[in-house]
Amino acid sequence: MSCEAIHAAMAGFEACEPTLDGARIATHCLYPSFESVHVYVVKDGDAFIVHDGKGAYHAAWAHGRDERAIAKALGSEAAHYHLVVEKNRLELRNVAAGWLRPAILAVANASASAANFVMARAAFAADDDLVAKIGAILSRKISPSRIAKDYIIRGSSGGDRHFDYAVRGHDGYDLLVNGITSHHASYAAKYVAFSDVETDVSNKIAVRDAPLKTDVESLMLKVATIVPLTALAGSKVRAYAEV
Numbered sequence: 653m654s655c656e657a658i659h660a661a662m663a664g665f666e667a668c669e670p671t672l673d674g675a676r677i678a679t680h681c682l683y684p685s686f687e688s689v690h691v692y693v694v695k696d697g698d699a700f701i702v703h704d705g706k707g708a709y710h711a712a713w714a715h716g717r718d719e720r721a722i723a724k725a726l727g728s729e730a731a732h733y734h735l736v737v738e739k740n741r742l743e744l745r746n747v748a749a750g751w752l753r754p755a756i757l758a759v760a761n762a763s764a765s766a767a768n769f770v771m772a773r774a775a776f777a778a779d780d781d782l783v784a785k786i787g788a789i790l791s792r793k794i795s796p797s798r799i800a801k802d803y804i805i806r807g808s809s810g811g812d813r814h815f816d817y818a819v820r821g822h823d824g825y826d827l828l829v830n831g832i833t834s835h836h837a838s839y840a841a842k843y844v845a846f847s848d849v850e851t852d853v854s855n856k857i858a859v860r861d862a863p864l865k866t867d868v869e870s871l872m873l874k875v876a877t878i879v880p881l882t883a884l885a886g887s888k889v890r891a892y893a894e895v
Contacts, residue, residue, distance in 0.1 A: 671692065673692045673694075673703075673705050674692035674693050674694035674701075674703070674705075675692065675693045675694075676690050676691070676692050676705070677690065677691050677692075677693065677756060678690055679691055679756065679757070679760035680760075681760040681761055681763065681764035682764055683707070683708075683711040683763075683764060683767045683768070684711060684767055684768055684771040685711065685714070687711075689704065689707055689760045689763050689764050690704070690705060690707060691703070691704055691705075691756045691759050691760050691763075692704070692705045693752065693756070696745070696746070699745075699746045699747055699748055699749075700747040700748075700749070700752060700755070701743055701744070701745050701746075701747070702743065702744045702747050702752070702755040702756055702758075702759050703738075703741050703742060703743040703744070703759060704741060704742045704743075704759050704760070704762070704763035705741065706739075706740050706741045707763050707767075708725070708726060708729075708742055708762070708763040708764070708766040708767045709722060709726065709740040709741070711763075711767035712725060712766060712767045712769075712770035712771070718770065718773070718774065721769075721770050721773050721774075722740075722766075722770055725765075725766040725767075725769040725770050725773075726740065726742060726766050728766070728769075729742065729762040729763075729765050729766040729769075730742055730762065732762065732765075733758045733759070733761065733762040734758070735758065735759065735762055742759055742762050742763050742766070743759075744758060744759055771835075772835075775833060775835035775838060778833055778835070778838075779831060779833060779835075779838050782831035782833065782859065782860075782861050782881070783816045783817075783831045785861065785881055786816060786817060786829060786831055786859050786881070786884065787799075787801065787816075787817065789881070789884050789885050789889075790817060790819065790829070790884075790889065792885070793885055793889055793890070793892075793893040794819060794889070794892055794893050798819060798820040798892075799817060799818075799819055799820075800817065800818045800819075800820070800825055801816070801817055802814065802815075802816070803815045803816075803817060803818035803825060803828070805818070805825075805828075805849060807845070807848030807849055808848050808849070808850050809848050811848065813844070813845040813848050813849055814841070814845060815828045815829060815830055815845060816829055816830050816831050817829040817830075819889070819892050821892055826851060826855055827855050827857070827888065827889070827892055828845075828846070828849065828851070828855060828856045828857070829857045829859060830842040830845065830846065830856075830857070830858055830859070830876070831858075831859050831860075831861075832858040832859065832860050832864065832868075832872060832878070833860070833862070833864075834862075834864050834865040834868045839864075839868050839871070839872065842858065843871055843872060843875060846858065846872075846875035846876045847874070847875040853875065853876060853877055854877055854888060855888070856875065856876040856877065857876060857877050857879050857884075857887065857888065857889075858872050858876040858877065858878045858879070859878075859879050859880075859881055859884055860878060860879075860880060860881065861880070861881040861882075864878070
C-alpha cells in the first residue's frame, strides 16, 4: 500500500502556524471534545519554551467547571511529564532544539490527560448524583428492605455484574436498575452488565436524567428499557411497589 494518501491525511499535523502565543503545532493528542491538542513553541534565548496555550485548562473548564479538580489535574500531569504550571498553562522550559519533538509530545500528552481526567471526574460525579436521585425515588415507592444498593449478580459469562439497585419481587431481586449517562465510563460497563444478565428487558431499567447520545441510546435499547428519571416512579417500579 502506498503511503502517499496517509502522508496527505497527516499533513495537517506537520503544519506550523505563527501566533501571538508562539509557533502553533497541531498534535495527534485529543481533548474530550475530540479536538486536537495544539502546542506552542516560543524562542527563549538559545533555547525554547513549549506550552499548551492553556488548552487543558479551557477544555477542562468547558467539561468540568471545577477549579480545584483542574488545578489538581494540571499539577499531577505537570509532575508526571516534568513540566511546570504557569498561569494555568502547562510549560516545558529551557528546551534545546534537538529536544523539541519529545518536548512537544510531552506537553501535548500532559494537556490531553489533564483535560480528560477532569471530564471523567465530572462524569463520575454526575453518575453519583443520578444514583442518589434514583435511590430517593425508589425509597418513596418501595420499602427500603426490598431495595439492594450496589447489587452484584453472576452473569451468564460467569463474571460478576454490578447494578446501582435491585428490587426484590416475587422471585427474588429481579428488577435491575442502573443510572446511565452518555459518558463512556458510565454506559460501557452498564451495557455489559445488562447484556450479561438473562432476564426480560422490561426488568432491566436504564435511568437517564438527560437525553442520551443517539448511538448510546440505540445501544442501551438492545439490553434494557430506558426510563427518564422523571418517569421512574410511574414505570415498572409501580408494579413492584404493590408486591
